[in-house]
Amino acid sequence: MFGNKNGSSRICLRVQLLPLTAALKKTPLFDFHRERGGKMVDFAGWSMPVQYKDSHIASHMHTREHCSVFDVSHMLQTKVHGKDRVKFMESLVVADIAELKDNQTDQGYLYVVSNAGCADKDSAHMKARLAEFKAAGFDVDLEFLDEALIALQGPSMAQVLQEGLKDDLSKLAFMTSTLATVFGVPGCRVTRCGYTGEDGVEISMPQSRVVELTEKLLASSEVKLAGLGARDSLRLEAGLCLYGNDIDETTTPVEATLVWTIGKRRRQTKDFPGAHIIVPQIKAKTARKRVGLVSSGPPVRQHTPILTPDGKVIGEVTSGCPSPCLKMNVAMGYLDAAFAKNGTPIQVEVRKKSVPATVSKMPFVPTKYYSG
Template sequence: MSDTYNPDEVEALEPEVLTLPLDAWHRERGGRMVEFAGYWMPVQYEGILAEHLWTRDSAGLFDVSHMGQLHLSGVGVEAALEAVLPIDLRTLKPHGPRYSMLLDEEGGILDDLMVTRWDDGFYLVVNGATKWDDIAHLREHLPDEVTLSHMDESALLALQGPKAAEALERLAPGVSALTFMKGGQFKLAGVDAWISRSGYTGEDGFEISIPAEAAQQVADLICQQPEVKPIGLGARDSLRLEAGLPLYGHDLSPEHSPIDADLLFAVNKRRRSEGGFIGAERVLRDLAEGTAQVRVGLSLDGRQAAREGAEVYAGGEKVGVLTSGGFSPSLQRPIAMAYVDRAQAAVGTALEIDVRGKRLPATVTAMPFVPHRYHR
């Protein structure tokens, strides 16, 4: 899922900013709190660079309780959900999360999300900044027979990194047997927890849904493991960028369809031929005819990073715009994502990025920039 902090966003510190179950816990540990998606959240503890590298080498605990956890159930829920999402639920096995997205009538991306088949319905995790709009969209388009419950009394944690399984197995025996994109119900130090082997950093790891009242107890126990430190939103953004994972509101928006966003895998094979979901007309047209632009990765020469909004050029011709960018702590060089004209999208194409009037050389690069290390 793509709901990560972007350091270029303007932080509007308004009185109605809400707090999450672990708000005091973050502050006690020195978390520097910022407003994000309507909540106070920690952007960092000891520093984004150190936290990023710690997660790549060991295990980091992220509080992602701002995200929306939804439960859908009732008569005809599967068919109703297929009418809204471009997903093939017939092939979705129990307890196996799958990436999908909400589209508008024109095929533009309203949000990206995760869908899991539970024994009593479907569990969705949507982005925090869009969850209220997502809930309204779903309620508008789902029939009355389908019940949508917002699990607002649940917290969500993400334990990410190559030592995540080693640390979590001590607290939730059996969890290390899960493989990537599989989940199940576990007892985590006596607390009922839904745990899936998934995340948004490119690393092995887990997402953990627990009652909000148990969040502090669980976070304490996880961070008592020698492999684990609390990690802020800043490192979550740099990790997902290295992993080539798009961020909603930046790399994904209603202006883009799953096709130019290079997310064809999220429109499952049967749905590409049958359609029958909101926005299908544009998606199938884009698939058949191609799109003018496509999302690509860019590696920049030198040390100077380029940020969202910077224009991309091929010679004197503007061919695209950056949607994400920053300095890669793992690679020690700047990287970015952009939408560029298809004629300039081939890996190895030399381009330039305009940063305050200075042209920075860049090369179209295959993503992910840092290889994924999912446990399959």
């Protein structure tokens, strides 16, 4: 979970890829994906494109070198209204929402984007907490949005998007957002963020206009469609967690090296969910820690055991893939904290054989977020 600087809290987590099943939900771009050769799979109960006619590696590298459009309309978008909206949101997350600055005129709400795989339980949890707040006399309301959401990611994003904006995009820094007309589509919320490690934006808009806007973006030779396959390898190179793999309800921010998500004031007040467990861990450390790993040879995948050089099991890989940019295997996982120092030689067990690996800092590929 993390906050942006426009007075909105974004909950940005992802879930595990599953085999295609019946009765899947469809985004407003479903037919658009099929018409353009998208290979559709079940992702968090949604039919989503895993890739298009280009190979996974080609799509990955195009995003790193140019820019790509990703459909993220399966994410849950919510507005939290009312004068007690900050207090309400801080009862749900660890972030210091009160310190976030609005970079536009006061809209009177917080904008929240939640993980698609957790959408049902997140919305139920928010509704239950809302009932508690209303019963206690607080002024707060929820509005669940039925809008489309796309992400434009890559180094040429600003060049492409600026052509469709009147406002100067250079004034929009990482984790800030603005309301704008984009290539003639009014009422778009443009947030400078993403899940690839590249400079990028997420654009929320009415469902009826998403095909039109996506087509206008694709009119640029810089832009191609990209699917979940490239999105996963891009986020792993950037050292970003995937919900259901690298973090879940049993993982604390300290174990996951995500302490930066917890505001300084929140650590002092200790009034956030799980504070009685998390705050002591910040001071005393934890027995295990999320780390990066690099190796050569056969690819390292989820659930691969992590071993000491003499073969003792000390952890498990949670995500792994061959890095298209680095031409080596990258992975992340949890291991005993005593072995978590960068540069520590370890082993991973691939197909019942021990393969040398090294604990590595993350991100594996430097991130390029735009700070203004």
